[in-house]
Amino acid sequence: MNPPVRTIQLPLNARVLEANDRIAAENRAEFERRKILAINLIGAPGCGKTALLEATLRALSGGRRPAVLVGDLTTRRDGDRLERWCDQVVQISTGQGCHLEAHQVRDALGQIDLSRVDYLFIENVGNLICPVGFDLGQAVTVGLFSLTEGDDKAAKHPYLVESADLLLLNKVDLLPHLSFDRAGFAADVRLLNPEVPVLDVSATTGEGLDAWLSWLERRAVGGA
Ligand SMILES: Nc1nc2c(ncn2[C@@H]2O[C@H](COP(=O)(O)OP(=O)(O)OP(=O)(O)O)[C@@H](O)[C@H]2O)c(=O)[nH]1
Ligand SMILES: [Mg+2]
Ligand SMILES: [Zn+2]
Numbered sequence: 001m002n003p004p005v006r007t008i009q010l011p012l013n014a015r016v017l018e019a020n021d022r023i024a025a026e027n028r029a030e031f032e033r034r035k036i037l038a039i040n041l042i043g044a045p046g047c048g049k050t051a052l053l054e055a056t057l058r059a060l061s062g063g064r065r066p067a068v069l070v071g072d073l074t075t076r077r078d079g080d081r082l083e084r085w086c087d088q089v090v091q092i093s094t095g096q097g098c099h100l101e102a103h104q105v106r107d108a109l110g111q112i113d114l115s116r117v118d119y120l121f122i123e124n125v126g127n128l129i130c131p132v133g134f135d136l137g138q139a140v141t142v143g144l145f146s147l148t149e150g151d152d153k154a155a156k157h158p159y160l161v162e163s164a165d166l167l168l169l170n171k172v173d174l175l176p177h178l179s180f181d182r183a184g185f186a187a188d189v190r191l192l193n194p195e196v197p198v199l200d201v202s203a204t205t206g207e208g209l210d211a212w213l214s215w216l217e218r219r220a221v222g223g224a
Contacts, residue, residue, distance in 0.1 A: 020102045024134075027106055036114065037140070042141065042160055044153065050123060056121070071100040074095070128160055140166065145185075168212065169182075
């Protein structure tokens with residue numbers, strides 16, 4: 001197998017990132033003080049971020065208390081979907097922005113009662129590239145890939161694979177219908193990040209959700 005080709009660096013302005021990191025550190029300190037597990041969920045458009053969160057919120061009911069921030073350029077559609085399952089949802093409109101930034105998270109937190117949150121899910125803008133470069137103050141970064149994007153996406157998006165604490169492969173219910181090379185995908189991931197766990201899930205059928213919830217529980221403050 002060929003090693004990943006690296007020809008360009010992410011085009012991020014160092015001063016913008018410095019300012020972002022300062023606010024992200026403040027967000028992180030606030031989450032730690034309040035014992036909130038903040039999860040930055042990053043994946044391509046349509047990979048199933050909102051569907052996974054809907055299934056997760058349904059499965060959590062009565063247990064850990066969730067809140068959700070969801071970023072999109074425009075529309076409240078994802079926020080409306082998530083509000084059916086959670087009473088603390090904030091839709092962040094990024095306008096022309098193709099990723100969330102720490103100040104947007106900080107501002108959105110003003111609309112959340114943090115005293116009754118255990119898990120803060122942050123659905124980033126659908127994009128596999130620059131969301132990786134903008135720290136939001138999360139405790140964990142979760143990369144979501146799905147079968148419908150093709151089996152080469154881990155190899156083509158090394159920054160997400162390298163920086164993720166967990167990778168989820170969604171839409172596994174479609175495996176019989178697609179020519180997705182599951183073993184090849186896993187090999188690409190291992191080359192980039194030998195440690196990261198990869199869980200197969202289906203937001204539609206619920207397959208794999210238990211393993212995802214157990215992983216969250218282990219990462220939760222005061223978790224097993
Ligand atoms: N078969 C199948 N379809 C899924 C699954 N998860 C999501 N979908 C479908 O994939 C489409 C996109 O799902 P969304 O949850 O909107 O994806 P998203 O990543 O939130 O999309 P953006 O927020 O627009 O980036 C929808 O039609 C979902 O019903 C799954 O596990 N299996
Ligand atoms: Mg979505
Ligand atoms: Zn961006």
